[in-house]
Amino acid sequence: MKTYSDAVNLLTSSAKFRISLGLERIFAILEILGNPQDRLNCIHVAGTNGKGSVCAILASILSYAGKKVGLYASPHIFKYTERIQINGIKISEQDFAQYIFEITKLADDNEIDLTEFEILTAVMFKYFADNNVDVVVLETGLGGRFDATNVIKKNICSVITHVDYDHTERLGDTLDKIAFEKAGIIKPNCPCFVIEGKEVYYDMTMKAGAPLEIIAPFCDTSSLALKGSYQQENLALALAVINQCFPEISKEQIENGLKNVKHSCRFQYIKDKNLIIDGAHNPNGIVSLKDSLDNIYPYEKRRFIFGCLKNKDYKKMLSILFNEGDEVYFYHFQHKNSAEIDQLKINCPIKSKELKNAEQINFLDGKLNIICGSFYMIAELVELFNIKI
8 A cells, every 4th residue: 555655755756856847737637637626716826935924824814714725835844744734734644645646647647747746736636626625725836827836717816925036047037037927827807916016917917807906015913923024014915815805704713813823934933942943045035034033133142053955045145144243053954955065154254164963052052043044954953953843
C-alpha cells in the first residue's frame, strides 16, 4: 500500500520537483477528473508578499461565520498536508497519499507530465469538490497568469497583495511586468481587490468588465492574532473582501475570526526562547520584517539566524536587515539551492558566523532572537533547537 512517505518521495523526485509554468497540463488532468474546479466557489489571491496572511485571515473569518472553507496555501513548513485544509483541519496523510497516487496514475496513463505543484493543485480541487466545501480560499503558487491555480473560469473575487521583485527570471524584471502576471487571475465580471493603484490593474479590470476596488492600506490590527506592522495591508484587503462579498457575516463573527487566525512562522513570537520566526525571503519581505522589529522591539539587542536560497537577492536582503552590533549567524540548510555560507558572509555588511550546532545559541541571554530568510530552512531549525510552534 502506498504511504504518505511514498507520496512525498514522488513529489520531491527530480521528475516532479520543478517549475514549469503553463496551463495545458493542469487543464488536461482536471478534464479527466471531471473538472472539479468548476464546482467550487473561489477567492483567488495573488501577490509577492502577504498573500498567505490574507488567505489565513479570510479562511478564519469565513470558518467562524459557519461556512465550510477550503484553504490552499504554499509553501508548507513541516508537512505537505498543511497546504490543503478544510476549516483548519489538514487533509489526512492517508487521503493525501490516495489522491496523489490516483492523480499521478491518471496523468501517467494519459502521458501528462505534471509538476509537483500541478499534482498538488489537482489534488486540492478534487479533494475540496469531493468534500463539498462552500468557499475555497485559493493562493497562487508563482505569478498568476500561468499559475496552475488559474484554471477557474470565474471567482467570488480576485485579490492582489503588494507586488515587488521576486522570481524575476520567470515573472519579468520590472514591477509592471510582475504586476501583469499577477493580474492574470482577474476574471470577467468578478470584482478585484488591490492595495496598489497600478495602471495594469485598471486596464485589465476594464477589459474584463470587473469592478476594481483599491483598498487603503490602513487598518486597526489590535484584534488580529497575527503580529507585524505589515499586517495592516493584509487585514485591510481581507476585511474589504468580507464586507463587500459576504455582507451577511456579523461583526462578532469577524472579531472571532481575527482573534483566532493561525498562520505559523509569520512574525511568530516564541516566548520561552524570546524568538521571532518569520518567513521573509525576498527584499520586500525583509523590509517589512525590519520595520516590524524597529516598531515593536526598538530597544532590544538582536541575534539573527539567516539562510536563504541562492537565487534570492540576498545581497540586498542582508544590506537591509542588520544594524551594527547585531549578532548574525548564517545557516546552510538541506536544500539543493541553499545559499553557501561563504557567499552570505562576503555580502554581509557586519561581522557574521556560521551556525553549526544548537549549542552556539543561548536563547535566554536577553537578546531578541530572529530566524528568517527562507521557509525551507525553518523546519530544520525548529527541530535543531526543539522549538514548540
